[in-house]
Amino acid sequence: MSILTAAGYLPHDTPMVLLENVVSVTEETAICDVVVSPDGVLAPFLNARGALPAWYALELIAQTIGVWSGWHGAQSGQPPQVGMLLGGRAIKCNVPEFVAGSELLISVSMVLRDEKLASFEGVISIKQEKDNLQVAQGRLNTYQPAKDELITLTQGKKE
DSSP, rough: OOOOOOGGGSOOTTTTTOOEEEEEEEESSEEEEEEETTSSSSSSGOTTTEEEEGGGGGHHHHHHHHHHHHHHHTTTTOOOOOEEEEEEEEEESSSSEEEEEEEEEEEEEEEOOSEEEEEEEEEEEEESSOOOEEEEEEEEEOOOOHHHHHHEEEEEEEO
C-alpha cells in the first residue's frame, strides 16, 4: 500500500488539514497521526499553552474518515471528494486539551455503510512507549454527496 501524507487524501487546503501522517488504511479502518507542536500542521489552532483544545477531537476523527474515503477513491484513480459530517453520537473526551508535544493517534472503524451514508467509530489515543492512552471516542455519521448534489447544496437550485 502506497501511503501519502494525510493532505494527499483530503480535499482540504492548508491550514485546514489537521492530520500529518497516514499510518494505515484497510477495507474498514484508517489510522492517522499528528503531533501537537507549534511547528506542525496544528500550529494555527493551538492555545497560549501550545495545547490543542479538546473540541478539535471531532474534526480529527472526521478528517481520518476523510483520509479513509480519499485513500479508497485513490485506488480507482479518483481525486479526494468532499464529504459531509451529518452528526455524532456519544462523543467524549477525557481531557480538556491535548498538551504540547503529544503524538495523537486517530483511528476510525466503519460500523455501517451504504452508497452515500456511513457511520464510523473513532478513537483518539496519545501515543506512549507502552500502552497508548485513549482520551477521546465517538461515532460520526457522514454523507458523500454526488457532484450535482454538492453544486445544488452550495449554489442553490438553478432556474
